[in-house]
Amino acid sequence: MSGYRRVAVIGLGVMGGSFARALTASEAGPEVRGWSPDAEERHAALFSGAVVSAPKDWREAVRDADLVVLATPLRSACRLISDLADDPAPQDATIMDVSSLKAPIVRAAEAAGVSHRFVGAHPMAGSEASGFFASRPDLFSGSLVWIVADSEAQAHTDRVEALWSALGAEPERTTTASHDRLMSLVSHLPQLTANGLAAVLNGSGITPRDLGPGGKDMTRLAASNPVMWEGLLDEAHPDLVHGLRALAEHLADIADRLEGGDVASVVSKMKTTRNWTSE
Amino acid sequence: MSGYRRVAVIGLGVMGGSFARALTASEAGPEVRGWSPDAEERHAALFSGAVVSAPKDWREAVRDADLVVLATPLRSACRLISDLADDPAPQDATIMDVSSLKAPIVRAAEAAGVSHRFVGAHPMAGSEASGFFASRPDLFSGSLVWIVADSEAQAHTDRVEALWSALGAEPERTTTASHDRLMSLVSHLPQLTANGLAAVLNGSGITPRDLGPGGKDMTRLAASNPVMWEGLLDEAHPDLVHGLRALAEHLADIADRLEGGDVASVVSKMKTTRNWTSE
Numbered sequence: 001m002s003g004y005r006r007v008a009v010i011g012l013g014v015m016g017g018s019f020a021r022a023l024t025a026s027e028a029g030p031e032v033r034g035w036s037p038d039a040e041e042r043h044a045a046l047f048s049g050a051v052v053s054a055p056k057d058w059r060e061a062v063r064d065a066d067l068v069v070l071a072t073p074l075r076s077a078c079r080l081i082s083d084l085a086d087d088p089a090p091q092d093a094t095i096m097d098v099s100s101l102k103a104p105i106v107r108a109a110e111a112a113g114v115s116h117r118f119v120g121a122h123p124m125a126g127s128e129a130s131g132f133f134a135s136r137p138d139l140f141s142g143s144l145v146w147i148v149a150d151s152e153a154q155a156h157t158d159r160v161e162a163l164w165s166a167l168g169a170e171p172e173r174t175t176t177a178s179h180d181r182l183m184s185l186v187s188h189l190p191q192l193t194a195n196g197l198a199a200v201l202n203g204s205g206i207t208p209r210d211l212g213p214g215g216k217d218m219t220r221l222a223a224s225n226p227v228m229w230e231g232l233l234d235e236a237h238p239d240l241v242h243g244l245r246a247l248a249e250h251l252a253d254i255a256d257r258l259e260g261g262d263v264a265s266v267v268s269k270m271k272t273t274r275n276w277t278s279e
Numbered sequence: 280m281s282g283y284r285r286v287a288v289i290g291l292g293v294m295g296g297s298f299a300r301a302l303t304a305s306e307a308g309p310e311v312r313g314w315s316p317d318a319e320e321r322h323a324a325l326f327s328g329a330v331v332s333a334p335k336d337w338r339e340a341v342r343d344a345d346l347v348v349l350a351t352p353l354r355s356a357c358r359l360i361s362d363l364a365d366d367p368a369p370q371d372a373t374i375m376d377v378s379s380l381k382a383p384i385v386r387a388a389e390a391a392g393v394s395h396r397f398v399g400a401h402p403m404a405g406s407e408a409s410g411f412f413a414s415r416p417d418l419f420s421g422s423l424v425w426i427v428a429d430s431e432a433q434a435h436t437d438r439v440e441a442l443w444s445a446l447g448a449e450p451e452r453t454t455t456a457s458h459d460r461l462m463s464l465v466s467h468l469p470q471l472t473a474n475g476l477a478a479v480l481n482g483s484g485i486t487p488r489d490l491g492p493g494g495k496d497m498t499r500l501a502a503s504n505p506v507m508w509e510g511l512l513d514e515a516h517p518d519l520v521h522g523l524r525a526l527a528e529h530l531a532d533i534a535d536r537l538e539g540g541d542v543a544s545v546v547s548k549m550k551t552t553r554n555w556t557s558e
Contacts, residue, residue: 020392025302026428058472096481112392116548123318124490124491124492125491125492126491126492126493127310128493140393144491154387158532173375174347174498182485182489185479185480185483185485186480186485186489186490186491186494187491187493187494189476189479189480190476190493190494190496190497190498192492192495192530192533192545193472193476193497193530194493195470195548195552196526196529196530196533196550197469197526198552198555198556199529199551199552199555200464200468200522200525200526200529201464201465201468201555202293202551202555203525204464204518204522204525206461206464206465206558207555207558208358208555208556209558210461210465211403211404211465211469212404212405212423212465212466213405213463214466214470214473214499214500215402215466216405217469217496217497217499217500218377218466218469218472218496218500219469219552219556220493220496220498221493221496221497222549222552222553222555222556223553223556223557224549224553226546226547226549226550226553227546227552229351229546230542230546233545234535234542235548236537239483239539241534241537241538243479243483244530244531244533244534244537245531245534246479246528247475247476247479247527248526248527248528248530248531248534249472249527250475250479251472251475251523251524251526251527252317252480252523252524252527254471254475254523255520255523255524256513257529258512258519258520258523259520263509263512263513266471266512267505267506267508267512268505269474269478270474270501270503270505270508271505272478272481273474273478273481273501274501274503274504274505275501276477276478276486276487276501277477277487277498277499277501277502278480278487278502279486279487279488
């Protein structure tokens with residue numbers, strides 16, 4: 001499997017924890033070390049067998065690693081990548097991240113002079129729950145994984161793709177710009193919509209217990225960890241703002257039509273979006 | 280179980296089909312007849328064993344029934360209830376509906392002079408898929424079922440509640456006004472939000488295949504049958520329009536904050552809605 005023998009997973013939340021567990025569970029899996037700023041998470045990863053060691057100092061976890069996985073919130077990942085550039089992982093180790101925006105981390109990799117061994121990976125999987133306790137060894141099974149890398153990093157990219165494939169995921173290459181635009185619409189806009197809907201329901205005195213299955217699905221993402229989102233929103237793609245405005249205008253327009261008794265045109269719009277769902 | 284011996288289920292889609300299947304699968308279940316305007320659905324219900332007969336004429340299905348279940352779109356249910364008042368079901372049969380707005384059907388029951396034997400039931404269960412093929416015998420298992428009825432209909436209400444309980448659901452009484460306000464927010468607003476989000480994604484060239492699990496959840500409801508929604512939107516509660524406007528304003532405000540670089544206040548709002556989800 002891809003030839004990696006010692007993998008360091010920095011960040012042991014849903015993504016990092018699931019990645020460590022998937023690696024460890026895989027046939028001929030590499031030795032996996034992990035690190036989290038949270039002692040409880042480090043112990044949980046260790047006791048569950050997801051990692052063989054979980055030192056308190058991340059530098060110790062990455063020593064001798066041939067693959068370093070950054071699975072922290074985006075801002076920390078950008079800071080870590082410059083620390084990693086000099087010290088203490090081997091200078092030929094692959095550096096991979098798993099965040100849902102690529103422009104900031106790609107810039108950080110360039111600034112740190114590690115573009116030739118940096119591979120951005122973004123699995124289209126996850127959970128609104130957070131922390132190691134929400135991790136699952138099969139989280140990435142069957143999941144599409146976007147891969148973004150500089151052409152200099154070809155050898156590293158091939159190995160990373162082979163690794164994801166060995167874990168049952170489906171890696172697919174894209175560009176930073178396409179990826180980030182896509183995510184602003186398919187991930188960040190739905191996230192803020194779920195938060196917005198939850199805020200309106202909250203403001204109307206509704207509790208989650210009042211929801212049926214549809215309402216539950218539509219607010220599930222509102223449980224996501226805001227700390228993880230902070231860095232993503234800081235670097236938000238312009239299309240997120242455009243998407244928010246487009247949705248705001250759409251909903252206000254629907255309100256006008258309903259108030260004006262024009263149910264027929266609302267139903268006609270519902271037909272169009274219903275057709276879209278089966279595209 | 281509730282003493283009903285012959286139940287007629289009018290409408291064999293997800294709701295009616297699941298109700299017929301649950302009844303038939305239950306211990307000492309009553310004889311169930313069904314009707315759908317769609318011949319294929321009638322045949323499917325018959326061949327699956329969900330009903331013992333599925334005549335072409337609904338009047339034949341309700342003959343001799345002691346419970347008539349209206350599981351059609353709201354407008355049809357309102358029309359059927361006045362037909363049922365004179366003809367051809369026994370004059371002491373319970374009439375129950377399952378729609379997600381109660382004011383229109385309660386008015387129709389009053390106009391038809393059957394309030395004393397009408398019980399409005401609304402299971403908080405369903406599916407964005409439509410038709411008998413999407414029905415399931417366990418759809419209502421563990422599901423909350425709102426019950427709305429005139430005080431004159433006490434005996435019928437008791438029997439209907441006992442029936443839902445026997446099917447593993449959890450009936451709870453409410454008033455028409457509370458129910459309809461609640462549904463406008465917890466069901467109708469999420470529905471139109473899903474359609475709105477799908478419309479914006481569609482307009483941005485996104486296809487459903489581009490979505491991850493979060494985006495899929497947030498647009499799943501957009502597959503719902505617009506025909507079912509037509510009658511509900513026609514009679515929409517004012518709080519649906521208020522909710523749409525509140526969400527539109529919220530999203531536009533978030534766009535302004537992101538554009539103005541005020542990520543901190545957006546994250547703070549995310550924290551509030553995250554807390555709400557665990558209320």
